[in-house]
Amino acid sequence: MSAKAAPAELSSTGSSRPQPTPMRSPSSFGSPEVGNALTDDFLDHYGVFEYYWMAGLISDRSYRMLNLHRTSLSFLHKSPECDDILDSALEEIGDIDIYSIFSPTCTCAVTFSGNKLLKRLHDSGKMGDKYDPCIENYSTVYFNSPEVQKALHVNPAFAPPKWITCSNVINENWHDTPSSVLNIYHELIQHGLRIWMVR
Template sequence: MGFVLKVMGFLGWALLSLIAIVPVVAARHRPWSHSKKVNISEEDLVTELAGQPKVEFSHYAGYVTVNEKHGRALFYWFYEASSHPEEKPLVLWLNGGPGCSSVGYGATQEIGPFTVDTDGSGLKLNPYSWNRAKDTYIFLHKWFNKFPTYRHRSFYIAGESYAGKYVPELAELIYDMNKHPSLHINLKGFLLGNPETSDADDWRGMVDYAWSHAVISDETHKIIKESCNFDKGDPWSNDSCSQAVDELLNQYKEIDIYSLYTSVCTNSTSSNDGSMQVMYNSKSKMMPRIMGGYDPCLDDYAKTFYNRPDVQKALHVSDDLHLKNWSICNYKIFREWSESRPSIVPIYKKLIAAGLRIWVYSGDTDGRVPVLSTRYSLGALELPITRAWRPWYHQKQVGGWFQEYEGLTFATFRGAGHAVPTFKPSESLALFASFLAGESMPSER
């Protein structure tokens, strides 16, 4: 595969890798007097990460300053490919939220090479590792200066959930800026899982999915259908709609909205900010923000591990100053986030016409951004079908279904929740490999 780069930024956290995966993490304001200007990647080499198993690849972590005036920087974690890294494409991974960590989620629970032990004391190998937009764009330019050997690699962006909004926005920015005589980024396409795409269609899909999966009653479903106009962007615009939508959200508080058929963590130390926390208000024009993902207990393990001073030092996070109370999501960003286009569909149309490779996938047991939301949103593109709906296979079993359109591939994962690689690691790795190779999903056993 390639390298992965994870960048933790204001919008969320990211992961950069070769594949290389790079997660980008939340923006950090650093004292200007402490800023470093050394563009040598070896200073970011991770050498003494607590509990790390022996590996044959190098990985790097550190900060890239994106606003010198205010001392704002983005944190990244970069994994080289486990074999032949000099031949692999580069992939940027971004988690959603907004304001949630690509390290805490993507790197630790989904696609990174390590997962955290249940007591938060160490790491174990993941056998299925996938070894704000202007700030992120600036970050990429400066990151390529730090790692110049990767400047001309094929570059892809991947992400899930709320990244469905800002991954296409970043791809559009790169595409537009590539027309100017500056550093050219060899963008080839993007891959999105259970992505927020169009607020109106996301709402309709969420409601219809909850009804079709017996989360809400016929009566609640009927009231929402008759009284809510999601195209206007405000489900709380009248009392009937507001009460019915609140009933839907209240029912989802009883289970894991991200994984309808799995148990919830009943002993989580993060119960006050756990996955069922719903944030919205009557003045908001956005979809309600619902924190967390599959198994809130996984969040606890990550929180314990990344709050360790020795781990922070190994990842070059804190300039030898222990950062206390790191959490998997930045709740201030989460609560106050308001910058959101109601629909990304126009960007899809633009980038499809530009010839980028675009794949979208959905875990079919996710209630937060369910498969129906994605189907409704993609339906608005009205793309010609080039290969009809059919199952795809992994290890002789049906992994899900897929359909190919002119310029876009859509696939489902059978029995997977919101964070698909957590539920179906082997299957998601197979899809990722097909995406990078530009090949169809296997349609024969």
């Protein structure tokens, strides 16, 4: 279920529920959690460009150009002009991890070595651990291993040749995304649901 499809489905079930009373909780399934969501194309674009520019990751020129095109664009289905500007901005960002801009960059090539890799994935993220800038590389290798693909029931006939994070195959074929789900969030909140937004 996509980040934008989930609120729509919740909304259709949530709005048909009876209104909460003092004796009945507003929701029998708790609070939905929405992670890394595309919520509103205009605001999402604005926030990303603003973050890149305020952090000094892109030039003033790229920021101005991105803002010229942000009003009429979908985050996933951009015009060729916007794609060119984004490509230029991403070149300016280089190897910096946009989710952890003050962390070191990954400089090593990673290969699958079974137990070591699994241990590294298991151990990462514990309190007090140093940030490992290569964690995405480990997960890429892990999810491409034949054992994991088999365990996940990946059908080779339909799978892309290689699993990657943030797959362009998915982004380029996702055509049913609305430009905003804010109205759905408002409806869910009016029906007593609390929504956890995590990044």
